[in-house]
Amino acid sequence: MKNKTSTPDLNLTSNERIYLESPSIFKPKKILNFNTKGLKIYTFKAGFKKGNKDLLIIIFDKLVNTASVYSKTSTPSAPIIWDKKYNKGKTKALIVNSGNANAHTGKKGIDIINSYVMFLSKILNCKKSEILVSSTGVIGELFKPELIIKQIKKISKNKSGKIIEAAKAIMTTDTYPKLSNKKFILNRKRYNIFGIAKGSGMINPNMGTMLVYLFIEPYISKNNLKKLINENLDNTFNAITVDSDTSTSDTLALFSLDQSKINLNTNKNFNIVSSAISAIMKDLSLQVVKDGEGLTKLVQVNILKASSKNQAKKIAFSIANSPLVKTAISGQDANWGRIIMAIGKTQEKIQQNKIKISFGSNILCEKGSIYKKINYKKISNYMKNNIVIINVELGLGNDSFTVHGNDLTHEYIRINGDYRS
Amino acid sequence: MKNKTSTPDLNLTSNERIYLESPSIFKPKKILNFNTKGLKIYTFKAGFKKGNKDLLIIIFDKLVNTASVYSKTSTPSAPIIWDKKYNKGKTKALIVNSGNANAHTGKKGIDIINSYVMFLSKILNCKKSEILVSSTGVIGELFKPELIIKQIKKISKNKSGKIIEAAKAIMTTDTYPKLSNKKFILNRKRYNIFGIAKGSGMINPNMGTMLVYLFIEPYISKNNLKKLINENLDNTFNAITVDSDTSTSDTLALFSLDQSKINLNTNKNFNIVSSAISAIMKDLSLQVVKDGEGLTKLVQVNILKASSKNQAKKIAFSIANSPLVKTAISGQDANWGRIIMAIGKTQEKIQQNKIKISFGSNILCEKGSIYKKINYKKISNYMKNNIVIINVELGLGNDSFTVHGNDLTHEYIRINGDYRS
Numbered sequence: 001m002k003n004k005t006s007t008p009d010l011n012l013t014s015n016e017r018i019y020l021e022s023p024s025i026f027k028p029k030k031i032l033n034f035n036t037k038g039l040k041i042y043t044f045k046a047g048f049k050k051g052n053k054d055l056l057i058i059i060f061d062k063l064v065n066t067a068s069v070y071s072k073t074s075t076p077s078a079p080i081i082w083d084k085k086y087n088k089g090k091t092k093a094l095i096v097n098s099g100n101a102n103a104h105t106g107k108k109g110i111d112i113i114n115s116y117v118m119f120l121s122k123i124l125n126c127k128k129s130e131i132l133v134s135s136t137g138v139i140g141e142l143f144k145p146e147l148i149i150k151q152i153k154k155i156s157k158n159k160s161g162k163i164i165e166a167a168k169a170i171m172t173t174d175t176y177p178k179l180s181n182k183k184f185i186l187n188r189k190r191y192n193i194f195g196i197a198k199g200s201g202m203i204n205p206n207m208g209t210m211l212v213y214l215f216i217e218p219y220i221s222k223n224n225l226k227k228l229i230n231e232n233l234d235n236t237f238n239a240i241t242v243d244s245d246t247s248t249s250d251t252l253a254l255f256s257l258d259q260s261k262i263n264l265n266t267n268k269n270f271n272i273v274s275s276a277i278s279a280i281m282k283d284l285s286l287q288v289v290k291d292g293e294g295l296t297k298l299v300q301v302n303i304l305k306a307s308s309k310n311q312a313k314k315i316a317f318s319i320a321n322s323p324l325v326k327t328a329i330s331g332q333d334a335n336w337g338r339i340i341m342a343i344g345k346t347q348e349k350i351q352q353n354k355i356k357i358s359f360g361s362n363i364l365c366e367k368g369s370i371y372k373k374i375n376y377k378k379i380s381n382y383m384k385n386n387i388v389i390i391n392v393e394l395g396l397g398n399d400s401f402t403v404h405g406n407d408l409t410h411e412y413i414r415i416n417g418d419y420r421s
Numbered sequence: 422m423k424n425k426t427s428t429p430d431l432n433l434t435s436n437e438r439i440y441l442e443s444p445s446i447f448k449p450k451k452i453l454n455f456n457t458k459g460l461k462i463y464t465f466k467a468g469f470k471k472g473n474k475d476l477l478i479i480i481f482d483k484l485v486n487t488a489s490v491y492s493k494t495s496t497p498s499a500p501i502i503w504d505k506k507y508n509k510g511k512t513k514a515l516i517v518n519s520g521n522a523n524a525h526t527g528k529k530g531i532d533i534i535n536s537y538v539m540f541l542s543k544i545l546n547c548k549k550s551e552i553l554v555s556s557t558g559v560i561g562e563l564f565k566p567e568l569i570i571k572q573i574k575k576i577s578k579n580k581s582g583k584i585i586e587a588a589k590a591i592m593t594t595d596t597y598p599k600l601s602n603k604k605f606i607l608n609r610k611r612y613n614i615f616g617i618a619k620g621s622g623m624i625n626p627n628m629g630t631m632l633v634y635l636f637i638e639p640y641i642s643k644n645n646l647k648k649l650i651n652e653n654l655d656n657t658f659n660a661i662t663v664d665s666d667t668s669t670s671d672t673l674a675l676f677s678l679d680q681s682k683i684n685l686n687t688n689k690n691f692n693i694v695s696s697a698i699s700a701i702m703k704d705l706s707l708q709v710v711k712d713g714e715g716l717t718k719l720v721q722v723n724i725l726k727a728s729s730k731n732q733a734k735k736i737a738f739s740i741a742n743s744p745l746v747k748t749a750i751s752g753q754d755a756n757w758g759r760i761i762m763a764i765g766k767t768q769e770k771i772q773q774n775k776i777k778i779s780f781g782s783n784i785l786c787e788k789g790s791i792y793k794k795i796n797y798k799k800i801s802n803y804m805k806n807n808i809v810i811i812n813v814e815l816g817l818g819n820d821s822f823t824v825h826g827n828d829l830t831h832e833y834i835r836i837n838g839d840y841r842s
Contacts, residue, residue, distance in 0.1 A: 073762070073768070074765045074767065074771050104761040106790035139759065139762060140785075141758075141791065142790070142791065323833070323837070324837055332838075336560075336561060340524065340669065344497070349495065350496070352527070353528075368526075368527035370525075370561050410831050412748070413829060413834065415748075417748045417753075
């Protein structure tokens, strides 16, 4: 292990570093209108909310393999109940509306889905189990399936839209659309993975977080799709938090567009695809967290030298979710005492005299008490940055975990106090 | 079981109801300068913070029996480490400073305590194990023991102060002093219990919460003191939350002043004393929560008909700590969908179609979906109240739990963003 005390090991890839340290972190990423062969995109103003488009329908050219993960909540939305019950990993179409979550709507919520899914499945001549559905927005309100059916009727007349329109149609309090595109090369051939995501409140993962749809060009079996998601979830969407609240609607789905064949039977090939999936999931998850409701700063919490990955993760989330840590950061106060508090409240077995804390490269505490040579001027400047990196070395072992979160601001209160009014 | 749907069973005693429904909930309680025989109170401006008094020294007339409970944090402050190590349930004096928590100060923090405790113990001719210490305030900063020693030297010249001064000297971001006095009658004789408390941020109990000192006039054995605390902690200080953060310094101590003898060997007598202790703990814990940082509304969350008390408690805290629930309440929005979300994120095994939610007596959802006859006008008026009561019936069993919390406001952000600057 490295042991340079002034530059703690952040476990960042160079890409992550560039992403995190980019001065444009608070601007939407350059919009890419990449190739989306294998699917058709339709977006509509269906009337779930005022003004913007609020309905996305994607129709796949083929019946595509799919793997998906859902919120671990014990109060799942009707679409999650539906998808888990019916979808068997073969998908012909995806329907997503934003503005109404169809959550806690009981049997009626399921009936609503049944109506619009049956309608589309007849048109597409597919089974209802081959249509995947999601809804995001206000919980507990019913809506008329006709809102969606009316738009389905228009599909034949519309031409396919761009991926950016898909990303926009699923937004709620998001301030910009989230999309990403990665390429990977296998046996000298180039393949695309692309994806869209939404989310900005109620974000604290417990599996897949928010709505995320990923599309990979080559044919991949259902089992391998599942494996590819599970291998990459923990360090991407399960490593971000905006407000510690977990949505009833979190969904992540990976579709294989079956545009060509690849061989995933070797470890080498599997790893090439897996790291491309990892990159796109990391990129989209960071796009989500940097659009967290009301944030002024992105916060990266690195727990290093923990006795287990689980311990590192628990402590990282405790820090990233602490209202007192989050408000200190929005107040540009390097209040490391609150980090100590957040470590302690996990009740994890640690050794206080081994804890070392730095903000960026500025050490604040080591060997169990305040660092003797704190450079208050330097740290005060550091806290003005848009990105604050908190490093905690526990001195117990070799495990680490990184969580991305953000600060807690007046704007968060405003957005969430006024959301429905 | 009662089954009247419009008036859910809140499990409130009539006293609790009066307390919660009092229009003066946001005003400090009428200050009582009750009898405090058996101890001397000294308060000082020691220089831990600007302006107000910040040091309390209580000296008991006798060596008194004591029982105490502390934060379950894994990063306890030096005073907690000290008290747990030395105090054996016999106390001659209590020293509390506010403004510096002496937390995460390592061996030096212990040395600081040793200095001022040794100084006082020589004057009082007692053992150092007979002096109980607490500190509250900023974490991680060292201070000179002379700050306290200098004031100890003045004790012999000062006369004993009033209990209100003790309550004031331990305040940090509290907006008013918290004190309480209860009487109980045993065998036709009247006895006093009185207490003081402080706290307003970093409050989510994991045992004793914040600083709480309770004094009971008659002689009670150490074991019975311990039993009296443990019997009442769960429904008082362990049933409140301000911001889900747990202090490194939480301490609750109960001192028996040995002013008379009582017989606690019968269940009946023990219960009389226990319910008096319960009342004073409930009163002080509600005083603490209604002084939560930045609050505009007190929130009572009642989980009813749960399958276990543990389940009820977990769900109650999940609701009371959810930033989305708390901001909805500050925005006067009866957003019951966020209650559903907060129930779900506990991952407790529940049945969605049995959940019933009401705000006050206004039903919002039942049988798994929105209530048909919601009176929006009535509920909108209800949400303007200073006290919002959220009732969740799970329809699973007979267990219940009540948590008191508050809303999340701009003012909380302001207080905690600016705390040290």
